[in-house]
Amino acid sequence: MRAVVVTADQSVEVLDVADPTLPGPDGAIIExxxxxxxxxxxxxxxxxxxxxxxxxxxxxxxxxxxxxPDVRERRVGDRVLVSAVVGCGHCDQCRRGDPVSCRVTGPIALGTTPDVHGGQAEYLAVPAVDLFTLVIPEGVSTENALLLTDILPTGFLGAQMGAIQPGDTVAIFGMGPVGIMALASAKLYGPSRIIAVDVVPERLARAEAMGAIPVDASGEMGALGVLEATGGLGANVAIEAVGHQQTISDALSCVGPRGRVSMVGVNLDMDFPFPMALAFLKALEFRAAFAAIPSTWANLVPLVTEGRLDLSDVFTHRMGLSEAPEAYRLFDQREDGILKVLLDPKA
Ligand SMILES: [Zn+2]
Ligand SMILES: [Zn+2]
Structure with a gap:
């Protein structure tokens, strides 16, 4: 089959690779x-x-x-969306839909290790398919089904961990796809205002169109921009959806006393310089996590089908799998107003 393969620093290619095989008796192959x-x-x-x-x-x-042979609930022919994160599929945490807390393997993001291949390909092997997939419900489009595999649960978690109270001021760092999902989710909690921080003009414009106050963070104005927009008071909640050191620092700096900082951007730095004095003196709460994706579907699907979440037009680009090298380049360079790319494996 054809699959995207990382071949060098800043290079992916579409190569012929072996077809996937069943990843165990509880697994499935997905076209x-x-x-x-x-x-x-x-x-x-x-x-x-x-x-x-x-x-x-x-x-x-x-x-x-x-x-x-051990698959109980899924059938050949089912159209499913797949959790981005899987686990052993047997422990109590996996069974309650939280592979992030898997006691055996820990969380495994598909397509991030040499052993667990991802799905930018014609076919994908999915372990413990009864737990880690959802049959796509009536009224959920292909685009929204893709959002439910990862970035909507992640953005929603950003809002949830911020424990937003009605009337709060919320600052969101990063108006990429996850930041947009966090913005759509944060609106459900009734904040008085949402401040959207980014450096890309199209992304700020999109956030503004969704009702947020845009703050242009070029020139390292992120935290200061939020303080300015709040008359120096700072935000009640900061959601970090980038994972860079600067945006994490800005999120920690921009909240007022007893502020809550919720981090869903990915940062795997073991030596991150955490501003402990700031955390103590402002009595901050800091939370960071991956979303327990399968456990979120029961809440998120009704929000999607009832149209309660403003998810329109996140996919700015639709391209064939064969165009993956160009799609990665555009996305990496943030060119052409790109926010999210849908890849069609047949093209
Ligand atoms: Zn497990
Ligand atoms: Zn992801």
Whole structure:
């Protein structure tokens, strides 16, 4: 089959690779209908993790074409969305839909290690398919199904961990796809205002169109911009949706006393310089986590089907799998107003 493979620093290619085989008796093979490129795929693209040879892609929608003998609920022919994160599939945490807390393997993001291939490909092997997929419900489009595989649960978690109270001021750092999901989710909590911080004009304009106050952080004005916009008081809640040192520092700096900082951007730095004095003196709460994706579907699907979340037009680009090298380049360079790319494995 054809699959995207990371071949060098800042290079992916579409190569012929072996077809996937069942990843165990509870697993399944999925023929991929649609897949997307995630901001965290850019960590692989830039070799932040050892990434050469990895087949990326953890946002996948498709049809089941083969199931193992121990699969109970899914059937060949089911059209499913796949959790970006999987676990052992047997422990109590996996069974309650929280592979992030898996006691056996820990969380495994599809397509981030040499052993677990991703779904920017024609086919994908999914372990413990009863737990880690959802049959796509009536009224959920392919695009929204893709959002439910990762970035909507992640953005929603950003708002949830911020414990936003009605009337709060919320600052969101990063108006990429996850930041947009966090913005859509934060609006459900009734904040008085949402301040959107980014450096890309199109992204700020999109956030403004969704009702946020845009703050241009070029020239390292992120935290200061939020303080200015709040008359020096600072935000009640900061949601960090980038994962860079600067935006994390800005999120910590921009909240007022007893502020809550909720981090869903990916940062794997073991030596991050945490501003402890700031945390103490302002009595901050800081939370960071990956979303327990399968456990969020029961809440998020009704919000999607009832139209309660403003998810329109997140996918700015639709391209064939064969165009993946160009899609990665555009996304990495933030060219052409790109926010989110849908890849069609048939093209
Ligand atoms: Zn992702
Ligand atoms: Zn487990």
């Amino acid at each position: 991929v209908d649609a897949t997307a490129i995630c901001g965290s795929d850019l960590h692989l693209y830039h070799g932040v993790l050892p990434s050469i040879g990895i087949q990326p892609g953890h946002e996948v929608v498709g049809r089941i074409i083969e199931v193992g």
